[in-house]
Amino acid sequence: MTLSLLRNAFSNLLGAVIPALVALGTVPLVVKGLGDASYGVYSLVTAIVGYFAVIDINVTAGSVKYIAEFNAHQDRDRINETVFFGLSVYALLGVLGGLGLFFGAHFFVTRVFSVPSALVGEAVATLKLAALGFFLGQLQSYLNSIPQSLMRYDIASRIEMVFGTGVPLLTVAVLMLGYGLFEVILLRVLTSAVNCAVLWRCIRRLLPDLAWRKPGAAIRRELLGFSAYSFLSRFATLSYAYADKLIIGALVGVTGLAYFTVASTLANRILSLTYRLSGVLFPAASALAARGEMERLRTLYLKASRYVVFINASVLVLVAVFSYQILYYWMNPQFARAGQVVLAVMALSQFIDSLTSLPSLVNDGMGHPRFSGMFALARAAFGLVVVYLGVDGWGIAGAAWGHLIASVLLTCAFLAAVHGRTVPARLGDLARQAYLPSVFGVGLVALLAAAGNRLFDGGPLDLILLVLLTMALLFAWGMLFVIEKDDKDLAWTRVKGLLSMRKTV
Template sequence: MSDSKSTKKLAIHGVLFNWIGRVASFLISFVLTPVLVRGLGDESYGVWSLLMTLTTYYALADLGLRGAGVKYISQYAATKDWDNVNKVLVTCLGLFLLFAACLVPVVSLIAWRMPFHLNAEHVGLAAIRLVIVLTGATVVLGIPGQAFAAVLAATKRFDLSNALAVIAQLTQSVLLIFVVWRGGGIVEMAQVTLLVSVLAQVSRIVLAKVALPQAHFSIQWLDGEMAGRLIRFGILNVVQGVGRLVSKSAGTVLVGFILGPVQVTYFSIAESLTKKSSELSRSICSVLMPVASQFDAQERHDDLKRMLLIGTSVLAALGAGLAIVFIVLGDTLISLWIGARYVGTTFPILCVLSISLVITTASNGLRSILRGTNRMRLLAGLGICEAVMTLALGVGLLNGYGLDGMPYAILITQFVVSGVVLPYATCKAIDLPIGKYLARGIFPGLSAAVPMLLFLTGATAYVPPTNLVHLVIHGGIALIILGCGVLFICFEEDTRSAILTSIPLPFLGANRR
């Protein structure tokens, strides 16, 4: 098999396995959220959501080294330079251990000071402190495991990484439901989260060795020059990562500190839908990054541009399809899923966030391409702009318009950064005409979602869903129509055939070799 065909097959398999993992994650979260909301109550669930959101910022302590590890492991593996692969892996692991140790006093300080700033009437300071310590310990112990997660991503073993993620999340969700059913609170939930995380990290080490048999975890591979290279890449990566984290989680944090934990619940219901569904785009983007790094190392520039256009069209279709589902079915979904009393406040937020979802999803592939080709200064600059705009607009609109202002702050930021500046800058960086990007990337993707829109509006008008089963049927058929649109509009014949032969369903064709 040629290198080009092998890369295409690995990329397609990676996307398929990632989608399986993301869909499973979404379904688990879909079942878990109403159980926690009803079991904990609005205030306790709001505190839990806020603290879980804050843990995402702890991830910045790795200084972007996971992305650096993926980039350089995939780059050196493409040229079979196993000595440098081992240098990257062991040096990453050493730096992760150092950064994890530095995070311990930060967690302690946050646990001591932050509870005083939460307006929680029925959740004690001691409980909040203990949850912060436990979730902080989860992150600290998980940081070294990112070196092994980088191995799985760089070697494109998304089957292993997603199997582990689904098993871990399913186990954690079952235990959380059991805790709430037994009358436990957020402290017991944090203990469960820590336990499952430790077991997952041990499993990840074993899987990394399976994925990369050439790996040798010896201190002789610890290299100062490689550490400098990784940190330089990682610092720029983490700067742009700040912008992504702020855009994804600043809403919950700002709402919590400005309006209080109860309002967090209303906002987080809408945000959880768009955030979890946006994970589907990561199933594509996590594959694009190592493949882009491989193409860049092999100077396959035409293949890189072709991958960008195909990835953008698929992501645009995915974002548009998800937005259509949430806007057309969102009010019914919230009513049947969480409760009718949440619809009036949450549904308008969901509609605005859905429009933002289209913009961010369509442009997510561009970030992966830039990261894989080491355009980190550009990404870092965009990340800073994104963070500043989201925070400034969020504070201003929350104080001026209340809870309804936050989703508009996110939408305006994403339109400017992800919808205008990022596409223009990326096309210029890789010498791709912006007109070609729109004509062969954005427009085919949006066109692929039109049949789905026509079906869903007609179906809900003539057969409105009255329960979750009907809702799932409507949404499922709509997504199948979207998938067909993507398959026949966004992909060329050779790629379409490769996708069909990668799906283990015998009825798709007799000759599948």
């Protein structure tokens, strides 16, 4: 793996890790400041706004692919056409979605979901305000993709880190000053506007020749043609990500939704961090495929899969085995009792889903979004049926098990479909080189950690020691059996170089 790709990968990861830690750390304070019911309304508002994002036809994905290609050939005119076509599309989507949210707010709150009567007025006003946030969020999403398409993840990540850290902290400050849900959403709308302004300033520096240029028919055809299938993937992903909360809000109520949201958000935030490591493979795969370097792409894909699978499996062990203690000390005993199963099962579901991330990125980078789009749509349709049945029969735990069933079945189908077809690697090679080095060792550590968790339940000190021991065993297995020799040698060379520089200074 090249140093440039690694630097972009870790920059992208860092831009998510720190905000995620701050956001997770402030969740108990936000829940306490709003109350369980109001936090459930907050989760419901964000779910409705997120669900409206299904109107996004995912021109972002096409822009990243084609801007990366045009930049490789220094084609400034076509970059200009692509950028301003994308901005026009997302401005239009933001207006349409914002109007739908604003005028539909009362209907959603009073007719569709189970919101306590005392919170109806605030919920409607908050959702109307969130309509403006939706418009700004569409622009922000597209602007953030432009530095990434130029392989400047360092810039995009720094901006994300600043705003992703500042918003949760300012949210807590707003609640400590005695304000409520409406003011929290107002804060997020204002920061989104500032975020857009900062991104635009950075883009102008990266592209000093950027100027309005009417997108030609070829650009529109290429972007919309690529995005048509990519849209299916985004539509399905967003539908699936938010529909479970809408189902729970309708069938269980906002308090149960609060318990599910806290647990599922934790699993999602932690296990989605490694997607930031792999996300840089999309523009890289596009560039390598354009140059015909298929063997290099295959090698890079298998090695990246090997490391990402191990990291995700290790994180899964820590989250699933210690799910009760995490919620107990992070939130409170009530959340731990209500969300323990949800956290463990959703973590496993997120791990299964993560197996499709790298294949999807390479598949799309090769120019075949049809495969990933159709499978994502099938997954969402099947998953929503299973989740609905699970919630109807077993509440929030049923929702988690529904997610897991859908993840296992559709992930296996997707991996079998793309490997050797649109992804330049055989499924057997992926299993042998990426999955097997992690499965046995991480599985054994998980069994030992689970046994230790049952035997040594003496309080926080025992828990800390057991977690540290589990992490040490996972690290040892990774160093001995997962990390390849050439990467160990490269890392050691870099360390020795840094040490020699410090001695010289």
